[in-house]
Amino acid sequence: MVRWEPGTRERLQTAALDLYLREGFEQTTVAQIAASAGVTERTFFRHFGDKREVLFPGQGEFEHGFLDGIAKAPRGGSPLAMVGAALQSAAAFFPEDRHEWSRKRARVILANPALQEREQLKLSALASALAGALRLRGVQDPAAILAAQSGVTVFHVAFAQWLAEEERRPFAQIQQDVLRELTALTRAP
Amino acid sequence: MVRWEPGTRERLQTAALDLYLREGFEQTTVAQIAASAGVTERTFFRHFGDKREVLFPGQGEFEHGFLDGIAKAPRGGSPLAMVGAALQSAAAFFPEDRHEWSRKRARVILANPALQEREQLKLSALASALAGALRLRGVQDPAAILAAQSGVTVFHVAFAQWLAEEERRPFAQIQQDVLRELTALTRAP
Numbered sequence: 001m002v003r004w005e006p007g008t009r010e011r012l013q014t015a016a017l018d019l020y021l022r023e024g025f026e027q028t029t030v031a032q033i034a035a036s037a038g039v040t041e042r043t044f045f046r047h048f049g050d051k052r053e054v055l056f057p058g059q060g061e062f063e064h065g066f067l068d069g070i071a072k073a074p075r076g077g078s079p080l081a082m083v084g085a086a087l088q089s090a091a092a093f094f095p096e097d098r099h100e101w102s103r104k105r106a107r108v109i110l111a112n113p114a115l116q117e118r119e120q121l122k123l124s125a126l127a128s129a130l131a132g133a134l135r136l137r138g139v140q141d142p143a144a145i146l147a148a149q150s151g152v153t154v155f156h157v158a159f160a161q162w163l164a165e166e167e168r169r170p171f172a173q174i175q176q177d178v179l180r181e182l183t184a185l186t187r188a189p
Numbered sequence: 190m191v192r193w194e195p196g197t198r199e200r201l202q203t204a205a206l207d208l209y210l211r212e213g214f215e216q217t218t219v220a221q222i223a224a225s226a227g228v229t230e231r232t233f234f235r236h237f238g239d240k241r242e243v244l245f246p247g248q249g250e251f252e253h254g255f256l257d258g259i260a261k262a263p264r265g266g267s268p269l270a271m272v273g274a275a276l277q278s279a280a281a282f283f284p285e286d287r288h289e290w291s292r293k294r295a296r297v298i299l300a301n302p303a304l305q306e307r308e309q310l311k312l313s314a315l316a317s318a319l320a321g322a323l324r325l326r327g328v329q330d331p332a333a334i335l336a337a338q339s340g341v342t343v344f345h346v347a348f349a350q351w352l353a354e355e356e357r358r359p360f361a362q363i364q365q366d367v368l369r370e371l372t373a374l375t376r377a378p
Contacts, residue, residue, distance in 0.1 A: 080374040117306070142346050146371050149346075153338045157331050182335050183375055185269040 009047045011037045016054040017101065020108040025051075025115065055105055055115065058093075059122065063129050065090035066151070070133040079139045079147035084179055086130060086151055087158075091172035094162065106163050127152045154178045198236045200226045205243040206290065209297040214240075214304065244294055244304065247282075248311065252318050254279035255340070259322040268328045268336035273368055275319060275340055276347075280361035283351065295352050316341045343367045 015036035019028040030051055034044045048054050069089025073082040094102065109115040130148035131141075139147065158175040161167055167174070204225035208217040219240055223233045237243050258278025262271040283291065298304040319337035320330075328336065347364040350356055356363070 076377055078375050078377045081377075120309070142350070142367055143370050143374060145346055146342060146367070147374050149342045150339065150371070150374065153335060153342070157334055157338075161331070178331055178335070181332050182339075185332060185336050185339065186267050186372055188265055188267045188270075 008037070008039060008043065012039070012044060012047055013054055013057070013101065016051065017104045017108065020055075021104060025108055025112050052115070052118065055108065056118065056122065062090070062093055062122075063126055065093050066126065066130055067133045070130065070137060073137070079134060079143050080150065080179075080183065082134060082137060082139070083130070083147050083151035083154075084176075086133075087155060087175045087179065088172060090155070091170075091175055094159075094171040096170060099162070103163050103165075123152050123156060126155075150182060154182055197226070197228060197232065201228070201233060201236055202243055202246070202290065205240065206293045206297065209244075210293060214297055214301050241304070241307070244297060245307065245311065251279070251282055251311075252315055254282050255315065255319055256322045259319065259326060262326070268323060268332050269339065269368075269372065271323060271326060271328070272319070272336050272340035272343075273365075275322075276343060276364045276368065277361060279344070280359075280364055283348075283360040285359060288351070292352050292354075312341050312345060315344075339371060343371055 012033060016028070016033045019032055019036060023032075028051065030041055030044050033051065033054070034041045037044075048057070066086040066089065069086035070082050072089070073085035077085075109119055127145075127148045130151055131144045134144040134147055135141070154175060158171065158178045161174050161178070162169075162171045169177070201222060205217070205222045208221055208225060212221075217240065219230055219233050222240065222243070223230045226233075237246070255275040255278065258275035259271050261278070262274035266274075298308055316334075316337045319340055320333045323333040323336055324330070343364060347360065347367045350363050350367070351358075351360045358366070
């Protein structure tokens with residue numbers, strides 16, 4: 001039986017990020033990350049497929065958070081209300097204790113075009129998945145695509161605000177505020 | 190004095206697209222395009238910087254269409270009303286006689302990930318430019334970013350509908366319909 005030492009995954013993530021920031025993502029090797037976290041390379045590969053996956057952990061759970069929110073949204077709500085439920089459900093993925101890690105991660109991604117592209121692909125995949133979940137709840141196109149894309153836009157804008165140095169609101173609160181701004185776009189400034 | 194034979198640019202665009210569809214974008218050479226259009230390579234390069242630019246002509250004018258709409262939108266309108274003016278202004282860029290060309294272009298781009306990425310970048314650049322124009326009209330963040338991104342989403346969804354084989358509405362009409370759908374997302378289906 002393989003034993004998973006508690007905290008190993010988090011230790012690997014922290015060690016990797018610090019190396020990516022200091023040495024550059026391309027320059028860092030899995031051997032360095034493992035050594036820095038005090039484990040073997042084999043242990044690294046028990047937790048992550050490669051060094052890029054450290055930056056994109058739990059893609060399945062991330063998307064599932066959104067989809068679960070749509071599946072559980074009350075009947076008879078508007079498409080945007082369902083999207084609001086999805087955003088609220090996914091906010092659990094970004095607790096305050098991930099704040100510092102997420103800020104560092106953003107700096108690594110900003111410095112590397114291939115990682116930016118990967119991040120963009122993640123959001124495109126999320127939009128497609130959300131549109132599919134909305135269709136299952138009876139929302140037709142183009143409303144399903146528009147609502148899904150609007151949800152991703154709110155998430156994206158809220159996430160950037162959450163990462164700002166001076167920001168103090170919890171992520172769930174920022175998302176609610178940005179969603180409210182979205183529905184206010186038809187009012188004169 | 191260099192004489193520009195009328196229609197040369199359009200003939201080059203048509204010849205290029207037909208070659209891209211038949212031979213593949215990567216496989217086609219500028220020499221083939223020029224020969225197929227009955228001109229020299231030098232003439233090709235008077236009109237386009239490279240074979241990719243044939244698929245992304247007039248990026249400046251394209252963006253300018255949107256920005257001009259925002260600059261000329263009536264005072265006191267909502268951010269989304271300004272975006273609506275931008276979309277209407279840009280619709281002139283897609284007259285019915287570009288329909289068939291645009292459909293072929295979409296098939297070429299769909300077959301080539303690097304071209305898809307270029308198309309995606311074009312839309313990202315458009316969103317940034319729109320947000321900047323909205324800020325100049327007094328719209329603050331995050332409303333400026335949200336409205337700009339919503340405008341790009343409407344354009345993108347409307348453009349995909351316009352390209353559908355069975356579609357008969359003019360592009361301007363489709364954009365208006367999609368924009369109306371966007372503002373209806375807060376209503377129950």
